[in-house]
Amino acid sequence: MPGKKLPSSERGRFAQRLNDALDNIEFPPLGSGRQARLSELLDIPASNVGHWLKGESFPRTSALVKLSGLTKTRSNWLLSGQGEPYKKADTPRGAGKTPPTIGTKKLSTEAFDLGIKWMKLPKQQREAIARVIAELLNNTK
Secondary structure, rough: OOOOOOHHHHHHHHHHHHHHHHOOOOOOOOOOOOHHHHHHOOOOOOHHHHHHHHHOOOOHHHHHHHHHHHOOOHHHHHOOOOOOOOOOOOOOOOOOOOOOEEOOOEEHHHHHHHHHHHHHHHHHHHHHHHHHHHHHHHOOO
């Protein structure tokens, strides 16, 4: 039936999965900037994001894809709870890794994506790459 809303319990379960996925990537907690930060990262009005986080509505497909990418979850699981939440090779970032903001006067999407890949590397590899980058920057002066 067109325009019929799903039961609020479905939206509530979606909100729970979304909030859990955001917790897994150490996103700011609810009441401490989660809605504003997610709105900024996804370039979506904060009121829309607030409705998702509270289980009042579902995101559009384009926003769901962005949420899935950000949280490293499968979009089908995020929306419906069906299937595995993560691909085996694509688990969420570790503890303490808060995604940087992107958008105007902030990180580009390319820099954001590179930062996510960087955070997945073991500490020793990150330190080695940082030394190489520092050397490259010193050689360009």
